[in-house]
Amino acid sequence: MKSSTFMPEIIISKGTNCSWLLFLGFMKTILHWFKQDLRIHDMPGFACINPQDCLLPVYIFDPRHSVKLKYGFSKMSNHRLAFLEQSVLALKEKLQSLNSDLLILEGKPEELLPILAKQFNVHAIHTEKEIAHEELQVLSNVRSSISIPVIEFESRTMFTESELPWNLDRLPSVFTDFRKGIEKHIGLNQCVLAEHSLPNLPKSFDANDLENLWHGPYAKHISIHPNSAVRAIGGEDEGVKRLHEYTYGMHGIATYKETRNGLIGEAYSSKFSPWLALGSLSAKNILKTVNDYEQEFGANDSTYWMKFELLWREFFQWTLKKHGIDFFLLGGIRGLKKTSSWNQEVFDSWRFGETQDAFVNANMKELYLTGFMSNRGRQNVASYLVHDLNQDWRIGAAWFESRLIDYDVASNWGNWMYIAGVGNDPRQDRVFNTKRQADMYDPNGEYQKLWLYENMAKNDS
Numbered sequence: 001m002k003s004s005t006f007m008p009e010i011i012i013s014k015g016t017n018c019s020w021l022l023f024l025g026f027m028k029t030i031l032h033w034f035k036q037d038l039r040i041h042d043m044p045g046f047a048c049i050n051p052q053d054c055l056l057p058v059y060i061f062d063p064r065h066s067v068k069l070k071y072g073f074s075k076m077s078n079h080r081l082a083f084l085e086q087s088v089l090a091l092k093e094k095l096q097s098l099n100s101d102l103l104i105l106e107g108k109p110e111e112l113l114p115i116l117a118k119q120f121n122v123h124a125i126h127t128e129k130e131i132a133h134e135e136l137q138v139l140s141n142v143r144s145s146i147s148i149p150v151i152e153f154e155s156r157t158m159f160t161e162s163e164l165p166w167n168l169d170r171l172p173s174v175f176t177d178f179r180k181g182i183e184k185h186i187g188l189n190q191c192v193l194a195e196h197s198l199p200n201l202p203k204s205f206d207a208n209d210l211e212n213l214w215h216g217p218y219a220k221h222i223s224i225h226p227n228s229a230v231r232a233i234g235g236e237d238e239g240v241k242r243l244h245e246y247t248y249g250m251h252g253i254a255t256y257k258e259t260r261n262g263l264i265g266e267a268y269s270s271k272f273s274p275w276l277a278l279g280s281l282s283a284k285n286i287l288k289t290v291n292d293y294e295q296e297f298g299a300n301d302s303t304y305w306m307k308f309e310l311l312w313r314e315f316f317q318w319t320l321k322k323h324g325i326d327f328f329l330l331g332g333i334r335g336l337k338k339t340s341s342w343n344q345e346v347f348d349s350w351r352f353g354e355t356q357d358a359f360v361n362a363n364m365k366e367l368y369l370t371g372f373m374s375n376r377g378r379q380n381v382a383s384y385l386v387h388d389l390n391q392d393w394r395i396g397a398a399w400f401e402s403r404l405i406d407y408d409v410a411s412n413w414g415n416w417m418y419i420a421g422v423g424n425d426p427r428q429d430r431v432f433n434t435k436r437q438a439d440m441y442d443p444n445g446e447y448q449k450l451w452l453y454e455n456m457a458k459n460d461s
């Protein structure tokens with residue numbers, strides 16, 4: 001018997017309509033195609049599987065995710081790849097501990113999934129709903145290459161599209177209106193999905209036969225930098241551990257509003273983002289944990305502020321879904337007329353931390369050496385590239401995409417657009433004075449000293 005039961009979480013989510021699948025009435029094989037949802041808890045795709053069905057969990061490393069960009073660097077740096085590989089392997093281990101497994105492949109999903117579907121007599125593919133252009137294109141290719149249903153589940157956001165108080169075309173373009181609408185109409189008490197027992201693997205699954213379909217891990221080993229503000233190890237258990245440590249261990253949540261603009265160390269902000277980005281933590285789970293904490297220890301401005309920030313994340317996800325490809329255009333979702341400028345030397349000085357501005361340089365070095373940067377740092381370096389160095393904001397966004405271990409398409413490109421004045425900011429002239437910011441947030445220059453003298457290899461990996 002290969003199924004097992006694991007920790008129940010409570011409650012069933014709203015908005016997951018899978019009754020038609022559950023009542024099909026014969027034993028089926030469901031292929032769960034994991035993408036940016038590398039977890040088992042709070043997983044809508046699992047709630048729709050009958051316990052007597054078979055489940056084939058699959059992850060595919062798509063070579064298109066690490067192509068070299070026209071700007072001369074890879075879409076995915078070694079740091080990001082290392083964190084991703086760690087997270088995928090942790091998922092495999094977790095599934096194995098529950099008597100299941102994860103088939104890890106490399107190639108194009110639209111070529112591999114039809115082969116698997118045939119080999120394992122798959123009845124349906126379950127996968128995360130996509131919102132970004134490139135991912136939607138891949139999904140559409142998969143659909144065209146296969147005759148079985150591909151069923152999408154909304155597992156990335158706190159709210160499903162049908163739960164939003166607006167149709168997407170009426171989604172507010174200003175964050176405050178979005179926040180007020182959500183808070184007023186639906187509140188912030190989203191439920192976390194109950195955990196289910198995992199169905200058996202298909203009978204023909206033999207890990208030994210299939211083992212060599214992925215030749216990784218490919219990332220070069222990275223040891224966590226001693227100055228690093230994040231010490232993230234990939235995987236769901238590590239993500240949940242950080243959630244509980246930050247909330248109940250350090251009570252960081254109770255002082256978050258005062259500390260969140262910090263620059264040094266693990267405690268100034270939650271550092272949930274690397275796990276959130278790969279779906280090893282669900283946004284709903286964080287929200288539930290904050291709500292539980294408030295019940296036990298009382299609510300304050302800081303506990304509220306964590307929810308406020310999660311709403312920013314949510315806002316960018318839905319804004320991307322609404323605007324599609326415009327999210328990535330020079331004129332942004334405002335469609336402004338802009339002229340692109342890209343000077344390789346200027347850009348290199350920024351990305352390798354060699355500009356005239358020491359505060360910017362320190363932040364860029366931190367990003368390069370650790371795959372992370374504080375929110376305060378991100379705002380400053382982005383503003384500096386766009387408004388002081390006059391470079392096309394999309395090259396900065398692409399560099400962040402390559403380096404950040406918490407890279408999230410909506411949060412990254414949405415924030416860049418915002419700072420470049422072509423996004424959701426009602427003000428178009430929001431320029432950060434990096435000198436003044438350094439005086440305010442690094443008054444003794446401690447942060448700058450921490451990074452400025454660090455050596456860097458200055459290559460693209």
Ligand SMILES: Cc1cc2nc3c(=O)[nH]c(=O)nc-3n(C[C@H](O)[C@H](O)[C@H](O)COP(=O)(O)OP(=O)(O)OC[C@H]3O[C@@H](n4cnc5c(N)ncnc54)[C@H](O)[C@@H]3O)c2cc1C
Pocket residue numbers: 260269270271272273274276277306309310312313314316373374375376378379382400404406407408409411412413415416419
């Ligand atoms: C130019 C730029 C690029 C960014 N790129 C990314 C990205 O690729 N991935 C990413 O997750 N965040 C991005 N952010 C947002 C923010 O900087 C990070 O979410 C945050 O620094 C992560 O650290 P934390 O988890 O400790 O955040 P905390 O301060 O503890 O916040 C908790 C959570 O709230 C969400 N959040 C907080 N601030 C924002 C914000 N401004 N926009 C969206 N969500 C937010 C994140 O999910 C975060 O994990 C970017 C911000 C800027 C200015």
